Amino acid sequence: MLSFPVLFFNLLSIGMLVGVLVAVWRVRSKRAANELFVAVLFMLIWSLTSFAEMISYTFFFKVLWRNICQIGVFYTPVATLLFCLAYTGYWREKQTHIARILYSYQGVGILLVGTDFLHHWIRHSVSLVTSSQYSTLVVETTVLGKFLISGNFFLMVFSLSLVIIFVVTTSTSMRKQAYILLLGMVIPFLYAMAKVVSNEQFLQILPISGVFALSGLFLLYGIYRFDLLKLAPLAREQAFRFLGEGIVICDGEGHVVDMNPAAKELLKADMHLIEKQIYLEIPRWGKAVRRGERNSFEFVLGERSLSAELYPITSKATEAIGTITLIQDITLLKQRAEEMQHRAEIDGLTGLYNRQTFIEKVEKQLLLTSGPSHLIYVDIDHFKQINDQWGHRSGDAVLQSIGSILKQEVDEACIVCRFGGEEFAIFSSQKSRDEMIACAEHLRKHIEQQVCNHEQHSIRLTVSLGVSSAITISFDELYREADSCLYEAKKAGRNCVRYRSNPLD
Structure with missing residues (x-):
């Protein structure tokens, strides 16, 4: 039974x-x-x-x-x-x-x-x-x-x-x-x-x-x-494990309770180390986790640039009970953006700032300074003859040579650009008028002593320079004055520096 x-x-x-x-x-x-x-x-x-x-x-x-x-x-x-x-x-x-x-x-x-x-x-x-x-x-x-x-x-x-x-x-x-x-x-x-x-x-x-x-x-x-x-x-689960984005989940007290393999790879840390990383190495992330509010930010970890999107986890009563942080590797995006910006700002032939970028940077400097500002305007003498006699490739070599000289001989207190054609410009609001005149004369002598060798041709160069100085003035007026001084240098026989005896008021 x-x-x-x-x-x-x-x-x-x-x-x-x-x-x-x-x-x-x-x-x-x-x-x-x-x-x-x-x-x-x-x-x-x-x-x-x-x-x-x-x-x-x-x-x-x-x-x-x-x-x-x-x-x-x-x-x-x-x-x-x-x-x-x-x-x-x-x-x-x-x-x-x-x-x-x-x-x-x-x-x-x-x-x-x-x-x-x-x-x-x-x-x-x-x-x-x-x-x-x-x-x-x-x-x-x-x-x-x-x-x-x-x-x-x-x-x-x-x-x-x-x-x-x-x-x-x-x-x-x-x-x-x-x-x-x-x-x-x-x-x-x-x-x-x-x-x-x-x-x-x-x-x-x-x-x-x-x-x-x-x-x-x-x-x-x-x-x-x-x-x-x-x-x-x-x-x-499949998305959590195989999603390319890193996912880090924290509870309401800010403790890490889970992270997917992508997060471990991006952060180079496991569950035992990630909290230390959040609160000590990336304090902005730690503050966002503690607040439990929607947030987005970028940070650099080692050689990687990472972006983070933080979302609060809410209960049915809309009470914040934790956070989810999505992490992406934006290193390549940042590099490409920098390359694009570099291409947009830099003259491809000389490696100097182009005209538009130069003007934007100068105008920002003029807004920030209350002292005198200075502009050196440079023009290569007889550049058309160089193109006509030895060809445009030789002309490009001359432009590259002048660009290299300006990079080497002009210090970081100045903004340097290829203004267009065979013309170059140098701006500074940190140097004195005498220092800028001396800089212009130094460049004239240095370029005069150089020889540009291209395709078995030895090309000797000279430049004419105009220097303008002013206090709290627009770039356009500063440029017009430098251009006028450059014209006087051309009339004086080229290979010289010209400037006004008194700066503009």
Whole structure:
């Protein structure tokens, strides 16, 4: 006679598994749902036939139900492994081939059990043992039988290993879901291991079908509490793991609770070091995390330029309970932007500022200074003759030579540009008028002493220079005065410096 606990746990197991089948059927369109449905179906077959064997009174029916039970015994590990592969996403392309091979292999044990003339290949004997509570079968297996049964345990161990690897490598947000699945698999595995090791003399009162009640409970809990099999958590997990952007999640107290592999790569830090990095090395980020407000900023880490977008995580009551920071590597973007800006500001031939950039920078300086400002206007003498006599390539070489001289001979207190054609300009609001006149004369003498060699031609150069000085005046007026002085230098025979005896008021 079955005791109430035995009857209760076995019926509870069957009920739980039926409940899991119904729950999985409702989400059958979701990823890994079909595989889980098949695995639970084989568990249900195992539970039903095991319970039927338990309540049977004759040896014939007990053996009959035990033989049918082998369908669940041999195919549950295969179906469980296929579910684990589908759930974790491992070896996705080979799952069909794995299913064919394993179902065929496990089918050998079922075929031997169900075939009268091959029955002895897998079992030495089957005997009925009667206890005070109920009678049960004790099966003595052959070496082949032990080998086939060991295949079951190998598949179960492999399935557990896949889930354990997934738990270790997955994000924190998915671990609770994976832990539930792991518990649902570990309990029947340990039970089956103990039963086989004891040659079925251990735990006879509660067959493994009763233990499936706990597995079913964990699966139902995972489905309804942690969205097991739902696409959204799995999609979020895949995005979290494989998204190119770094993701760092902090709780309401500012502690880092999770980060994806991209964040670890970008920040060169793991979970143990990231908080120190946030609050000590990137204080702006730390302040934003503590405030829990929407924010965006850029920072430099090593040789990388990174941008961060911080978003608050709010509860249903719109209370801030944490933050998510998205991090991007913008090093290449910054480099390209700098290159574009450089190309827009710099004259391609001489490497000096172009006219537009020069004027913008000078006008900014004029707004910031209340003292005298100075402009040297430079023109290459007889430049048209150089182009006509030796060609435009020689003219370009001359321009490059003058550009190099200005870079080397004019200090950083001045702004230097190629103003256009063969004309150059030098501005300073930091030097005195006498210093700028001396600078102009130095450049004239230095250029006069240089020889530009190009394509076997030796070209001697001279320049004419005009210098203007003024206090709080517009660039246009400063330029007009320098241009007028340059015109006087040209009239005076070139290769000279001209300036007004008194600066403009």
